[in-house]
Amino acid sequence: MLETSAVQVIARGTDVAFVIDESAPFDVVAAELREHLSKKSGLWSKGDITVNVGQRMLARDELAQVKSIIETHSGLTVTRFWCSPESLGSGDFQIEAKAAPMPEPVHTVAKPEVKQAEEPIAHNQIVLPASSSEEAPLTSASSITAIESIIEGLKARHNKNGVRNRNITEALFIKSTFRSGETLEHAGDVVVLADVNPGAEIRADGDIVVLGSLKGWVHAGASGDTKAVIIALELPSARFQIAKYPGTAPASARRKSNTSASGPKIAYVRSRSIHVAPYAGRFARYNKGVPYDG
């Protein structure tokens, strides 16, 4: 173990880990990392390395800089970046953002003998394409755009599959009537403990639950989650949306919405259109839904 404040090298069997102080600013970390690698340059054999950035938010040039430091001062090639699901799941993987004020420790795990891409790619993993030349240009635009495009692809994959970490953003509770002209956007689930009146709008990335009468316009799964649902004790609203699918009450349902067919309702996406069924518990199978396709 080396005596340094910011960067420590720990050997674990064949693996070597750089543990970087969480409170250290990026500049210090970069300088010390460079120093370590150049001092012990004979120690590093050729191989691939995975960089885990933890919860630290790195700007894209900082990411490229880390890659460049490791690759210039050792024979290692950075093939993957790991980031914690917390920074990805909510869709705010801020590759553009500056380092967070109190970043988590950055672990750099070198596995010199491990070959690349043996394991399946995890959802929070960024695999860099193998660079054509062995000596990759370090801060080149191509490597930056490569990282960016991978992140974009990753985000798209998230949204398409509706994968999200429901625990990240807490549900928002609204405890008074949500009135005409009031709007709300929330990154998680929304629970309204009152009515949602006509003319009100709610957009939520998660589910929307209304313990009252839902008469306004709501959009569940606004960031593309087709598994999001809308649940309301009464659902007279004829128009709402889940993910990209708009729902419009069929003319017959609209006519009788004032009289019969009352009771809790759930709206969900089934075969690319919105269906509404009487609500009977979260995990029940809803087969008798009425398609809300106008």
Next chain:
Amino acid sequence: MTGKTIVITSGKGGVGKTTATANIGTALAMRGNRVVVVDTDIGLRNLDVIMGLENRIVYDLVNVIEGVCKLNQAMISDKHDYELYLIPAAQTRDKNSIEPEQLREMCVELEKEFDYVLIDCPAGIEQGFKNATSAAQEAIIVTTPEVSAIRDADRIIGLLESSGLHNPKLIINRIAPEMVKRGDMMDQKDVESLLAVEVIGLVPADEQTVVAANRGIPVVHNAKSSAGGAFMRIAARVDGEDIPLMDLEPKNGLLSRFKGMVGMSGRAYSHA
């Protein structure tokens, strides 16, 4: 003496804000309070007409705020022997002539002299609404049992709550008891459940209201009229009396009773 400033508002025009202001103001004065009513509908003044004080206007609200005259110079005394005064709106200016803070300051002055300062709010949710509501500590919302008026009232309640005026009271104006009984008009419960605010009064549709307005004598002076009685009860509730809401029953003629028997209980309106 520290009085209360109450704004009377609705969002939608033509639901009876001005009529309600004139009648509640008059009724509160008849109960022995010192009352001033302020018309903030600058450019479209008509509270003075309803109260029959049009001919006495010399100075108006904008004159007071611009310092052209003193506050008491713009206050017009009511024709009757009550402690009731009117500060009329300017007809030649617009809503942007005054700022919310200026009206607030004026109402603070008035509160020292009067028990109740009633502000007649203009329709809409723009500058005039902001002026009128910023000065008030309490709000009374006037609506009619129509979907459009209720939608606007809903919006107004939301705006009032976001500007810190909580628990507004609701007046449902122009209820036609026969239509309610037939199921052709929303009743009190329908409106109340939709708007989720406390109802402070139910005012029946009454020809006498229109007659009184045309004569410039608020309908509360007419003891026989049903609307006048309703406004008297509202004033009593504003004044702190606990009077239960009266069920508005249609006049029990033979024909209406017959209609009630055959009438369908189906609802001919939609809440949405």
